[in-house]
Amino acid sequence: MESLIEGLKNNGFAFVDYLIFFAYLATLIFLGFFISRRGGKEKSSSDYFLAGNSLTWWAVGASLIAANISAEQFIGMSGSAYASGIAIAAYELMAACTLILVAKFLLPVMIERKIFTIPQFLRQRYNNGVGLSFSIFWLFLYVFVNLTSVAWLGALAIEQILGIPSEFRMWIIMALFFIAGIYSIYGGLASVAWTDVMQVTFLVGGGLVTAWFALKSIAPHIGVDGPIAALGNVMSRLNAIPGDTHFHLIVERNADLYPVINGVKEGGVEIQKADPFFTIPGLVVIFGALWLTNIGYWGFNQYIIQKGLAAKSIEEAKKGLIFAGFLKILIPFIVCIPGVCAYLIWNDPELYSSMSSSLGGSIKVADDAYPFLIRNFTPVVVKGVSFAALTAAVISSLASMFNSTSTIFTMDIYKELINKKASEKQLVKVGRVTAVVALIIAFICVKPLLGSLDQAFQFIQEYSGFVYPGICVVFGLGLLWKRASSSAAIWTSIATFPVGILMKILLPQTPFLLRMGYVFMILVTMFIVISLYSKKTVEVELPNKNDVKTMKKWGRVFLVSGIAFAAAGIVQKIVNAMADSPIYLERIGFEAIFFTAAMLIVLAIYLFSNSKDRVEDPKSVGVHLELFRTNKGFNIGAWAIVIILAILYISLW
Numbered sequence: 001m002e003s004l005i006e007g008l009k010n011n012g013f014a015f016v017d018y019l020i021f022f023a024y025l026a027t028l029i030f031l032g033f034f035i036s037r038r039g040g041k042e043k044s045s046s047d048y049f050l051a052g053n054s055l056t057w058w059a060v061g062a063s064l065i066a067a068n069i070s071a072e073q074f075i076g077m078s079g080s081a082y083a084s085g086i087a088i089a090a091y092e093l094m095a096a097c098t099l100i101l102v103a104k105f106l107l108p109v110m111i112e113r114k115i116f117t118i119p120q121f122l123r124q125r126y127n128n129g130v131g132l133s134f135s136i137f138w139l140f141l142y143v144f145v146n147l148t149s150v151a152w153l154g155a156l157a158i159e160q161i162l163g164i165p166s167e168f169r170m171w172i173i174m175a176l177f178f179i180a181g182i183y184s185i186y187g188g189l190a191s192v193a194w195t196d197v198m199q200v201t202f203l204v205g206g207g208l209v210t211a212w213f214a215l216k217s218i219a220p221h222i223g224v225d226g227p228i229a230a231l232g233n234v235m236s237r238l239n240a241i242p243g244d245t246h247f248h249l250i251v252e253r254n255a256d257l258y259p260v261i262n263g264v265k266e267g268g269v270e271i272q273k274a275d276p277f278f279t280i281p282g283l284v285v286i287f288g289a290l291w292l293t294n295i296g297y298w299g300f301n302q303y304i305i306q307k308g309l310a311a312k313s314i315e316e317a318k319k320g321l322i323f324a325g326f327l328k329i330l331i332p333f334i335v336c337i338p339g340v341c342a343y344l345i346w347n348d349p350e351l352y353s354s355m356s357s358s359l360g361g362s363i364k365v366a367d368d369a370y371p372f373l374i375r376n377f378t379p380v381v382v383k384g385v386s387f388a389a390l391t392a393a394v395i396s397s398l399a400s401m402f403n404s405t406s407t408i409f410t411m412d413i414y415k416e417l418i419n420k421k422a423s424e425k426q427l428v429k430v431g432r433v434t435a436v437v438a439l440i441i442a443f444i445c446v447k448p449l450l451g452s453l454d455q456a457f458q459f460i461q462e463y464s465g466f467v468y469p470g471i472c473v474v475f476g477l478g479l480l481w482k483r484a485s486s487s488a489a490i491w492t493s494i495a496t497f498p499v500g501i502l503m504k505i506l507l508p509q510t511p512f513l514l515r516m517g518y519v520f521m522i523l524v525t526m527f528i529v530i531s532l533y534s535k536k537t538v539e540v541e542l543p544n545k546n547d548v549k550t551m552k553k554w555g556r557v558f559l560v561s562g563i564a565f566a567a568a569g570i571v572q573k574i575v576n577a578m579a580d581s582p583i584y585l586e587r588i589g590f591e592a593i594f595f596t597a598a599m600l601i602v603l604a605i606y607l608f609s610n611s612k613d614r615v616e617d618p619k620s621v622g623v624h625l626e627l628f629r630t631n632k633g634f635n636i637g638a639w640a641i642v643i644i645l646a647i648l649y650i651s652l653w
């Protein structure tokens with residue numbers, strides 16, 4: 001206890017910082033309970049799990065970002081930026097583009113079918129077995145991976161910022177679970193979503209303020225005035241270092257500095273630094289399998305897409321996702337710039353020596369970067385706001401996960417397999433009990449499952465990559481392609497893990513984002529072949545002439561583009577094999593375009609099939625093109641996002 005008191009005395013926090021933090025927690029809990037009140041009326045399952053389909057566009061967008069941004073970003077992504085640079089921001093920047101696609105092509109189909117859960121869609125589209133298998137998969141993922149990793153990383157951050165000894169970590173985790181659970185378990189999705197509006201304000205505002213004051217603190221020590229000038233100086237200092245990648249959004253392979261791409265380990269100790277190209281392999285962030293991670297996460301992840309399903313209407317949901325896309329573009333500035341600043345402070349001898357006397361704590365692993373900055377470079381009051389922002393990120397994600405875990409178990413397992421005649425009151429009660437059980441299991445398992453990770457964000461992304469290729473194939477084609485069959489879904493699901501593991505064994509020196517692309521190509525080929533040979537089909541009328549004409553036109557565009565991309569990749573491979581050293585295209589991961597070629601050809605097959613085939617799977621969704629039409633406001637917002645991203649990538653190539 002003495003060590004705890006000593007740590008709290010020397011962490012740089014003033015009384016007003018603690019006051020701001022505890023006022024935030026009290027307001028959050030009060031708001032959660034206030035929103036959940038129903039004037040004595042019992043909640044229905046729709047009220048509890050989908051907020052009674054009452055969410056406006058700004059609530060949808062804010063809740064999406066609050067559920068998404070967690071310690072995984074603040075701590076893990078900032079740590080990866082410390083280690084390798086801002087290229088890790090591709091996960092956030094390209095997610096903004098992904099949200100446009102989800103809003104235009106995927107979410108409208110789900111809302112029209114009035115589904116509660118993603119596994120429910122699989123059950124309707126394929127069969128009960130496919131739906132049940134994915135229900136169990138998501139439950140295990142949420143309880144044993146998501147809840148545990150978010151709570152663990154959040155506790156590590158709080159521990160570092162407040163100077164609390166590690167023996168109190170489980171108490172911190174218990175407090176995080178309790179605060180997230182106390183209002184989300186009682187109030188359901190309405191409490192989660194509407195409190196997220198407050199959370200995202202703290203999250204974005206506090207994050208930007210932290211980055212601003214970190215740069216402001218550095219400025220006098222590097223001879224400049226103000227945060228903007230400091231950012232320019234930091235950029236020029238790092239760009240002057242040969243092979244440094246910290247201010248490049250596209251990372252090139254540098255064999256001179258990093259002869260072994262993913263490092264060498266002896267007895268579990270890394271003795272050669274891994275090439276940043278191994279985790280962010282050049283053009284893969286634009287053309288490669290990063291799209292699988294983003295589409296799988298934003299399109300088919302229950303605790304994310306559930307916010308869109310709870311919107312008032314399809315139009316409100318679409319606008320909410322565009323709003324979220326703009327917020328996503330801010331995230332790299334919130335979490336990556338602080339990580340890069342911490343890298344410069346800790347690794348520039350001159351800068352460190354001028355500041356070391358006033359620094360508290362240390363950066364032992366990359367993920368210590370963000371807590372180190374909050375502790376040392378944010379002034380009184382701002383420190384409290386920044387700490388509240390980090391805590392908001394953790395609590396909002398945990399709250400969303402509790403709600404989605406209870407939704408999946410209640411609606412996909414309890415209602416379907418245990419009690420098909422359950423009343424609305426029973427469903428809500430089971431949902432609450434399920435969330436409590438998930439909380440207890442995650443708390444028990446968090447310490448055994450998670451050790452000391454250097455870059456947790458990369459660890460989570462790589463091992464999520466084992467499942468996203470299969471998820472995108474099964475869900476995506478099931479949603480859009482009328483020939484997608486149940487047998488194809490089953491075999492693809494079964495093959496997803498073995499193919500991913502096989503690729504890791506066969507291609508250990510290949511960046512995991514490229515391996516994901518190869519896994520996708522194998523799985524989508526398997527899925528299409530099995531579906532085309534399926535005999536369980538029914539006759540169907542062709543779409544109207546205008547839809548057929550539109551589908552054929554875009555099918556030809558995608559097919560020609562896909563063949564062109566594939567040909568370019570093959571030529572590049574041949575030329576590189578004939579050269580004495582890797583040509584430039586090889587060094588920026590040009591082979592990522594094979595994934596783009598595969599995606600374009602798959603889209604062409606889907607469009608030609610939907611326009612020409614007179615048979616379909618008996619459980620086909622029956623998509624009509626009118627569902628994909630968007631209004632002028634949506635289109636302007638979407639193009640604005642694309643233009644902003646283009647400017648960022650061109651200026652920071």
